[in-house]
Amino acid sequence: MILYDYPRAPNPMRVNLFINEKKITVERKIVDLSKHENLKPKYLKLNPWGTLPFLVVKNKVISESIAICKYLDHMSPSPSLFGSSPIEKATIEMFRRKIEFDGMQAAGEAFRNSVKSFKDRAFAGPGKIPQIPQLIERGKARTEVFFDFLNKVLKNTKYVAGNKFSIADIDAYVTLSFAKWIKIDGTEKRKNIKNWSLNLEKRKSFIKYNNLFRK
Ligand SMILES: N[C@@H](CCC(=O)N[C@@H](CS)C(=O)NCC(=O)O)C(=O)O
The missing domain is CATH 1.20.1050.10 (Glutathione S-transferase Yfyf (Class Pi); Chain A, domain 2)
Structure with missing residues (x-):
C-alpha cells in the first residue's frame, strides 16, 4: 500500500491526521503540488483525477480522502472514527x-x-x-x-x-x-x-x- 501525499494541502492533511489518530504506518510518496507534479503523465496514469491524496492498494487506486480514510478504518477498525452505533x-x-x-x-x-x-x-x-x-x-x-x-x-x-x-x-x-x-x-x-x-x-x-x- 502506497499513499501519494502532500501533507501540507488540506485533503492530504485529513488523511494524515486520520493515520496519526489510528496509529497506522503507511508507505508514502510525496508528490509536490507546488510544482504541479500531480499533473505529470506518470501520476495521471495512476489517478486520472489528478488530485491528492490517493492510495494504491494491490494495483487498485483509491482516490478521495474520505474513501481512503474509510478503507483504513475498515482495515484497523478499533476505534472507528466513523462511529459505531x-x-x-x-x-x-x-x-x-x-x-x-x-x-x-x-x-x-x-x-x-x-x-x-x-x-x-x-x-x-x-x-x-x-x-x-x-x-x-x-x-x-x-x-x-x-x-x-x-x-x-x-x-x-x-x-x-x-x-x-x-x-x-x-x-x-x-x-x-x-x-x-x-x-x-x-x-x-x-x-x-x-x-x-x-x-x-x-x-x-x-x-x-x-x-x-x-x-
Ligand atoms: N474531494 C477530493 C479533493 C482532492 C483535492 O482537491 N486535492 C487537492 C489538494 S487539497 C489537489 O490535489 N489539488 C491539485 C490541483 O489543484 O491540481 C478529496 O477529498 O480527496
Whole structure:
C-alpha cells in the first residue's frame, strides 16, 4: 500500500491526521503540488483525477480522502472514527457532509478563484476551468457562515458530533486551518471553536502533524 501525499494541502492533511489518530504506518510518496507534479503523465496514469491524496492498494487506486480514510478504518477498525452505533454513524456522516460542503468547499471556492497559480484551474485536477473573481467574496462569506454554525454546535458538545472524537473533528479542524489561506481566522470571536481547537491540538496525532511544519 502506497499513499501519494502532500501533507501540507488540506485533503492530504485529513488523511494524515486520520493515520496519526489510528496509529497506522503507511508507505508514502510525496508528490509536490507546488510544482504541479500531480499533473505529470506518470501520476495521471495512476489517478486520472489528478488530485491528492490517493492510495494504491494491490494495483487498485483509491482516490478521495474520505474513501481512503474509510478503507483504513475498515482495515484497523478499533476505534472507528466513523462511529459505531447506527445513530452515531449517521450523526457523524451528517456533520461530515455539512463541513465538507459548507466549510471546506466554501473556503476552497474563495481560494481557488483568487490564487494566480490557479488561473484557468479553478477546480483541482487536469480540467481547464476559468476563475470567477466574484466567487472570492462569496466563498469567504460562506466560510464565515459555516464557522458561526460550527461555533453554535460546539456550544453544547465537546466534539463536533457529540462526546466522542470522530472524523468530523478532523474535517472541521482541516477547514479551520484551510481558512487561514484565505485570511479567515475561524477562532476569532468564536470562543467555542477556539476552545475545541486548542483541545484537539493537545492530541498526539495533531502534535505529530503540526510538528511536520515547525521550523
Ligand atoms: N474531494 C477530493 C479533493 C482532492 C483535492 O482537491 N486535492 C487537492 C489538494 S487539497 C489537489 O490535489 N489539488 C491539485 C490541483 O489543484 O491540481 C478529496 O477529498 O480527496
